[in-house]
Amino acid sequence: MARPLGELENEVMTRLWQWNRLVTVREVLEDLQQEREIAYTTVMTVMDKLFQKGWLRREQEGRAYRYAPVSTREAYTATLMNDAWETSDNPAAALVHFFGMMSPEQQEALGDALRVFAPSIFPVEIDASDEGPGEAR
Numbered sequence: 001m002a003r004p005l006g007e008l009e010n011e012v013m014t015r016l017w018q019w020n021r022l023v024t025v026r027e028v029l030e031d032l033q034q035e036r037e038i039a040y041t042t043v044m045t046v047m048d049k050l051f052q053k054g055w056l057r058r059e060q061e062g063r064a065y066r067y068a069p070v071s072t073r074e075a076y077t078a079t080l081m082n083d084a085w086e087t088s089d090n091p092a093a094a095l096v097h098f099f100g101m102m103s104p105e106q107q108e109a110l111g112d113a114l115r116v117f118a119p120s121i122f123p124v125e126i127d128a129s130d131e132g133p134g135e136a137r
Contacts, residue, residue, distance in 0.1 A: 002079045002080060005076075008042075008046050009046055009049070009050060009055075012043065012046050012047060012050065013055060013069065014073075015028055015031055015032075016028070016056070016067065016068065016069045017073045020069075021068065022059060022066035022068045023066060024064055024066055024067075025043050025064070025067075026040070026064075028047065047065075051067065055070055055071075055076075056068065056070060
């Protein structure tokens with residue numbers, strides 16, 4: 001089960017996901033310092049912990065390391081969603097509540113995802129533009 005990232009872990013990972021390249025602690029530090037006061041050792045510790053947890057990979061360059069994410073933000077989000085769903089005693093009801101909380105944009109993204117994924121598990125075409133939620137033709 002994946003533990004949600006802490007506030008600073010999330011700030012670091014957000015940068016690494018956006019940059020999508022190997023980066024040094026110094027690069028992350030300098031970017032974070034545009035928004036807050038923070039010490040080099042704090043950023044180094046957070047990045048080392050993210051490496052130990054398996055969120056980052058690193059390559060040694062001289063005496064320093066360069067870090068990069070192991071997977072995408074989308075994969076991280078999917079892991080959190082799956083972990084939350086697995087804690088439910090009634091997964092179908094949890095999904096119904098989750099779908100009810102979705103914004104129109106999220107519902108559209110769900111429809112797009114189902115059009116890509118659903119043919120492999122559902123023999124019917126799902127069209128998010130139908131009159132009601134959950135209707136298939």
